[in-house]
Amino acid sequence: MADPKLTAPRGTRDLLPEDAPWWERAETVARELAHRYGFSRVEIPLFERVELFARGLGESSDAVEKEMFRVSGARGSDEERAEWALRPEPTAGIVRAFIEHGMHVRPGPLRLTTIGPMFRYDRPQAGRYRQFTQWDVEVIGDPGPAVDAELIELGHRFYRDLGIAGVEARVNSIGDATCRPAYREALVTYFAAHTERLTDDSRRRLHLNPLRVLDDRHLDPELAAGAPRSVDHLCDACRAHFETVLRLLDALGCAHVVDHRLVRGLDYYTRTSFEFYVAGREGQQDALGGGGRYDGLVELLGGPPTPGIGFGIGLDRTILAMQAQAVPLPAPPPLVAVVGATDDGVARLRVAGALRDVGIAVRPDGSARKLGKQIESAVKAGARWAVIVGEGELERVALKDLASGEQRDDLDIPAVVAAVRLT
């Protein structure tokens, strides 16, 4: 047992070799789809000024108010003494980079994507971690509504390509600066009449940001069901936008339901908001991913008025869903062991090199153990073939099929390559 002081921090997980095929599959599909949808990769720092998150995500969001993972570099210059936090999400940082690099002058709309770890100091539980990984996409400079539907369709395609069945998008519109104030007022009036049924958190946030009350995990369901709905308060422009998004989703055949309670946990959202769930499990399980439009964020952070929309898909939860549904993973390419008991290891490394030159995955055994032992280890390591390097010419080897036990002697390297490629 490891020293308890030296175990992984609570709410974090080590990725072990047996987890790797799941992560590689999810990341490969995400990167490949991002490419196919015209996104370019960006990378931003893992930590930024606290102020960026406070302004961008909102002081009253859980991510800022309760879950901020602060880091300090408390020394020297003002820059070093600034308050920093590990990023709880990447949208604020990407928008900061967009402004900082004057990217608004580039031919837009810009399509940016990143995959990486995010940090929220939340209470850990199944599917909720203090360090987790998101696949994020952002489209900056496109007012929609076509792109809104396109991103929801992209999310659907991602889950479908991974083989996860029954994913549904829950969508809502939470209005904009024109119509949101009246909606907020309606929520305050409604909940203020029922403060005794609210959690302490919600009572405190009611006047600060009543949308947070609707988003409270512990909100009384009956009270939630009777709450004013944002769709009933949309201005004409927001209503037309939302209706078009829904019509496009129908036309694209994207499974979705309108969820009037969906307000999202971050303050930058405007208009279209959405989350992905495995249908029927939305009560018991957190979202697999979520996103929405943030038409005011670029300006809020000091840039020119620019619309934006994006999503973040939680890869940890996506992988849990893949495992729960036992989706098949593509077979890995066959592994070839190179063994030999008569050389000093050089011949084995040379043969390994020749096979790697043509793209074959190779695990040479450099030991001086008996051939039988080396082959036993190769089987345990998951090798499909063993190339046996003998005493004679380097170019002549034996090839053992570790599945059938069959062995062919005196082959040249091209014959080995041809046999391996047939598996």
Ligand code: HAM
């Ligand atoms: P979010 O809804 O806060 O949105 O997070 C997106 C996804 O990240 C969630 O649906 C979930 O799958 C995953 N996630 C969040 N917190 C945790 C956690 N503690 N443990 C495991 N997974 C988690 C955003 O972050 C926005 N930046 C999305 C976005 C991009 N909106 C516009 N552009």
